[in-house]
Amino acid sequence: xxxxxxxxxxxxxxxxxxxxxxxxxxxxxxxxxxxxxxxxxxxxxxxxxxxxxxxxxxxxxxxxxxxxxxxxxxxxxxxxxxxxxxxxxxxxxxxxxxxxxxxxxxxxxxxxxxxxxxxxxxxxxxxxxxxxxxxxxxxxxxxxxxxxxxxxxxxxxxxxxxxxxxxxxxxxxxxxxxxxxxxxxxxxxxxxxxxxxxxxxxxxxxxxxxxxxxxxxxxxxxxxxxxxxxxxxxxxxxxxxxxxxxxxxxxxxxxxxxxxxxxxxxxxxxxxxxxxxxxxxxxxxxxxxxxxxxx
Amino acid sequence: xxxxxxxxxxxxxxxxxxxxxxxxxxxxxxxxxxxxxxxxxxxxxxxxxxxxxxxxxxxxxxxxxxxxxxxxxxxxxxxxxxxxxxxxxxxxxxxxxxxxxxxxxxxxxxxxxxxxxxxxxxxxxxxxxxxxxxxxxxxxxxxxxxxxxxxxxxxxxxxxxxxxxxxxxxxxxxxxxxxxxxxxxxxxxxxxxxxxxxxxxxxxxxxxxxxxxxxxxxxxxxxxxxxxxxxxxxxxxxxxxxxxxxxxxxxxxxxxxxxxxxxxxxxxxxxxxxxxxxxxxxxxxxxxxxxxxxx
Numbered sequence: 001x002x003x004x005x006x007x008x009x010x011x012x013x014x015x016x017x018x019x020x021x022x023x024x025x026x027x028x029x030x031x032x033x034x035x036x037x038x039x040x041x042x043x044x045x046x047x048x049x050x051x052x053x054x055x056x057x058x059x060x061x062x063x064x065x066x067x068x069x070x071x072x073x074x075x076x077x078x079x080x081x082x083x084x085x086x087x088x089x090x091x092x093x094x095x096x097x098x099x100x101x102x103x104x105x106x107x108x109x110x111x112x113x114x115x116x117x118x119x120x121x122x123x124x125x126x127x128x129x130x131x132x133x134x135x136x137x138x139x140x141x142x143x144x145x146x147x148x149x150x151x152x153x154x155x156x157x158x159x160x161x162x163x164x165x166x167x168x169x170x171x172x173x174x175x176x177x178x179x180x181x182x183x184x185x186x187x188x189x190x191x192x193x194x195x196x197x198x199x200x201x202x203x204x205x206x207x208x209x210x211x212x213x214x215x216x217x218x219x220x221x222x223x224x225x226x227x228x229x230x231x232x233x234x235x236x237x238x239x240x241x242x243x244x245x246x247x248x249x250x251x252x253x254x255x256x257x258x259x260x261x262x263x264x265x266x267x268x269x270x271x272x273x274x275x276x277x278x279x280x281x282x283x284x285x286x287x288x289x290x291x292x293x294x295x
Numbered sequence: 296x297x298x299x300x301x302x303x304x305x306x307x308x309x310x311x312x313x314x315x316x317x318x319x320x321x322x323x324x325x326x327x328x329x330x331x332x333x334x335x336x337x338x339x340x341x342x343x344x345x346x347x348x349x350x351x352x353x354x355x356x357x358x359x360x361x362x363x364x365x366x367x368x369x370x371x372x373x374x375x376x377x378x379x380x381x382x383x384x385x386x387x388x389x390x391x392x393x394x395x396x397x398x399x400x401x402x403x404x405x406x407x408x409x410x411x412x413x414x415x416x417x418x419x420x421x422x423x424x425x426x427x428x429x430x431x432x433x434x435x436x437x438x439x440x441x442x443x444x445x446x447x448x449x450x451x452x453x454x455x456x457x458x459x460x461x462x463x464x465x466x467x468x469x470x471x472x473x474x475x476x477x478x479x480x481x482x483x484x485x486x487x488x489x490x491x492x493x494x495x496x497x498x499x500x501x502x503x504x505x506x507x508x509x510x511x512x513x514x515x516x517x518x519x520x521x522x523x524x525x526x527x528x529x530x531x532x533x534x535x536x537x538x539x540x541x542x543x544x545x546x547x548x549x550x551x552x553x554x555x556x557x558x559x560x561x562x563x564x565x566x567x568x569x570x571x572x573x574x575x576x577x578x579x580x581x582x583x584x585x586x587x588x589x590x
Contacts (some may be wrong), residue, residue, distance in 0.1 A: 029453040032445050083410060088402035107383035111406065112453050115378060118410065119444035122417055126437035134429035141436060142421035149414035150327050158324040158407050 001292070004285035011050045016041065018067050019074065022124055035105045035113035036120070040078040043096050047217070048188050049074050054282050055192025055206065058275070065195055068128035069140060072121035073188050076148050079117035080184075082110055084157065118148075132195055140191050147183040156180025168246045177218040178211075185214035205274050209283060212268030216290050219261045222247035223254065228294070265291045296587070299580035306348055307341045313362050314369065317419055330400045330408035331415070335373040338391050342512070343368045343483050349577050350487025350501065353570070360490055363423035364435060367416035368483050371443050374412035375479075377405055379452065413443075427490055435486050442478040451475025463541045472513040473506075480509035500569050504578060507563035511585050514556045517542035518549065523589070560586045 019040055026033040049070030056066050085092040085100040086107065093103050102110035125141055132140075146152060156179025163172060189210035193203045225240045226249055240247050248257040268287045272280045314335055321328040344365030351361050380387040380395040381402065388398050397405035420436055427435070441447055451474025458467060484505035488498045520535045521544055535542050543552040563582045567575045 026445055029445070029450050029457070031457075032449065032453050036445070079410075083406055086403075086406065088406060108381075108456055109453070111378055111381065111383060112449050112456075115374075115409075115413065116445045116449045118413060119440055119449065121440075123437050123440035123444065126433050126440065134433045138421050138429045138432055142418050145414055145416075145418035145421065149418065150321055150324070150331070150411045154327065154407050154411045154414065155324050158327050158404070161403055161407075162324070162326075 001285070001289065004282070004289060007282065007285075008045070008050065008289070011053055012046045014053075014063070015046045015049045015067075015070060015074065018071050022068070022071055022128065026120075031105055031109050032113055032116050035101060035109060036075075036117055038104060039082050039101045039113060039117065040075055042078070042098060044074070044078070046074060048077055048184055051185065051210070051286075052188035052192045054286070055189055055196060057282070058192075058279055059196035059198070061196055062131070065129075065131050066192060068124050069144075069191055070188060071128075072124045072144070073184065073191075075117045075121040075124070076144070076153075077184055079114040079121075080148075080153055080157070082114040082117065086110060089161065136194055140194060143190065143194075144187065147187045152179055152183035156183070163246060165244045166246075167250075170251060173246050173248070173251065174215075177215055181218045181221075182211065182214035185217065186210040201274060205271050208271035209268050209287075212264045212271060213287055213290055216261055216264040216268065216287070219248045219257055219264070220290055220293060222249050223257060223261070224294070226254065261291060296580070296584065299577070299584060302577065302580075303340070303345065303584070306345045309348075309358070310341045310344045310362075310365060310369065311336065313366050317363070317366055317423065321415075326400055326404050327408055327411050330396055330404055331370075331412055333399060334377050334396045334408060334412065335370055337373070337393060339369070339373070341369060343372055343479055346480065346505065346581075347483035347487045349581070350484055350491060352577070353487075353574055354491035354493070356491055357426070360424075360426050361487060363419050364439075364486055365483060366423075367419045367439070368479065368486075370412045370416040370419070371439070371448075372479055374409040374416075375443075375448055375452070377409040377412065381405060384456065431489055435489060438485065438489075439482065442482045447474055447478035451478070458541060460539045461541075462545075465546060468541050468543070468546065469510075472510055476513045476516075477506065477509035480512060481505040496569060500566050503566035504563045504582075507559045507566060508582055508585055511556055511559040511563065511582070514543045514552055514559070515585060515588060517544050518552060518556070519589070521549065556586060 020037075023033070023037045023040065026036060049067075052066045052070040052073070053063050056063055081095060082101045084090050085095060086102055092100050094100060098104075100110075101113055105113065122141065122144075125137065125144070129137060148154070156176050159172065160176045160180050163176065186207065189206050190203070193206050198206065222240060225238065225247070240250075248260060252260065265287045269284050272283055315332075318328070318332045318335065321331060344362075347361045347365040347368070348358050351358055376390060377396045379385050380390060381397055387395050389395060393399075395405075396408055400408065417436065417439075420432065420439070424432060443449070451471050454467065455471045455475050458471065481502060484501050485498070488501050493501065517535060520533065520542070535545075543555060547555065560582045564579050567578055
């Protein structure tokens with residue numbers, strides 16, 4: 001695991017370098033440019049962009065093919081956090097131990113900073129990507145838009161809000177997880193598969209992998225919200241309980257939730273069995289990492 | 296002018312039909328789908344999509360080539376109004392005589408409805424456009440993202456907010472107008488020119504036209520804010536004065552502002568002189584319409 005953590009760190013540094021490179025081009029209005037950098041360069045794990053790079057490595061393709069798109073996905077993830085943290089939504093003051101964007105820059109500013117991150121992510125895809133055909137890029141842009149929109153992340157976020165302070169059935173909880181967090185974890189994996197011309201079978205296998213780790217990631221999040229450490233996760237523990245949110249632990253209890261988590265991680269590994277074992281080591285380690293992460 | 300108003304009405308109906316067609320595909324979460332339709336299908340003039348269709352007509356191309364993109368631009372315009380109206384920004388309760396989106400659906404919902412409109416607009420471009428090459432579409436998507444982002448509409452909106460309650464120089468006012476409203480008026484004209492393979496000279500001419508009518512549109516807006524009719528413009532008159540906003544009337548007075556407006560309209564017409572006169576009749580009439588409109 002230590003070696004994998006080093007790998008994650010290396011990828012994170014590469015991704016952060018690229019984020020800085022693209023966002024440092026922005027200057028005016030200063031509060032928007034600064035706010036965009038503040039919101040994205042926040043010490044995040046870069047799980048989503050790393051997944052895209054891992055697929056490129058699996059197919060031994062140049063990472064530069066996917067870096068702009070990987071950055072764009074992270075910007076979309078960041079914008080969603082900026083808007084989620086707003087007073088009208090989750091009303092959070094801290095994220096990863098730092099002031100949230102609206103606490104730092106003001107509420108109107110945070111709304112516009114989020115809008116700017118989302119909007120700008122598309123021009124990073126169109127203007128910075130090299131070596132991917134226009135036909136593929138159109139497909140990729142369409143997928144980004146669908147997975148991040150009403151039938152994806154935003155849909156999940158809306159139902160999540162509607163489900164606060166009430167007990168919802170497992171079906172609804174699954175919809176929330178599949179869309180609010182799941183879609184943006186599937187997205188980089190599927191885009192990687194498109195860039196690398198994966199066969200239908202390989203595409204399905206990678207898609208299944210990303211679905212399993214996406215749900216595992218969310219269940220682990222719910223578990224950390226109960227037993228995590230503020231210092232490590234950088235946000236208050238117990239916020240789900242306070243909001244009376246339905247989660248895997250609230251529906252199934254902690255023991256059963258841990259069991260489901262473990263099964264998902266096993267399933268994610270099995271789903272990649274069509275690939276040579278020495279090629280998918282990183283995917284196996286990432287799945288394990290999701291199960292044991294503390295933040 | 297009556298004939299031109301009929302033309303605008305016909306185009307508006309065609310555009311509204313297409314907006315409905317695309318947005319009626321959305322169902323869940325209901326509040327987002329309903330909110331998107333409510334925010335876009337609001338009796339707007341459809342100036343931006345109409346401009347794209349006018350360029351296609353100028354080149355005698357099929358309108359269907361540009362309709363999805365025209366709808367996407369109108370959705371981006373609508374999302375910007377939804378977010379501008381929020382309590383943290385302009386805090387408006389009414390728009391075009393109807394409750395604003397957050398007044399109708401709630402604040403968290405309005406933030407997400409705006410996000411969903413912006414996000415979904417890109418998949419309408421990628422998924423619904425037929426007959427435009429992928430290379431051109433990539434160029435068009437990049438342009439949409441840039442003109443709507445930090446170096447375009449959002450930048451203008453931010454500086455507009457920063458400039459409230461203070462006197463700003465003409466240079467700043469120009470930046471605001473060129474970006475906050477200007478860029479989204481240039482956008483459909485330039486996209487039309489790309490779709491129709493306009494020559495460099497034609498492109499420049501059309502670009503200049505759109506810049507002139509964009510600024511004229513905004514100056515007329517400022518004038519209407521002083522002497523307009525609530526019943527006709529559908530929002531309170533005098534809001535600029537109340538916010539102590541710098542406007543053309545506040546910098547130059549009403550008479551001089553009307554003169555500048557008139558000059559811009561003349562310039563817009565002159566800029567198209569390279570085209571045969573019988574081909575640009577609609578563009579001339581649109582420029583005149585902007586000068587005399589009452590809402």
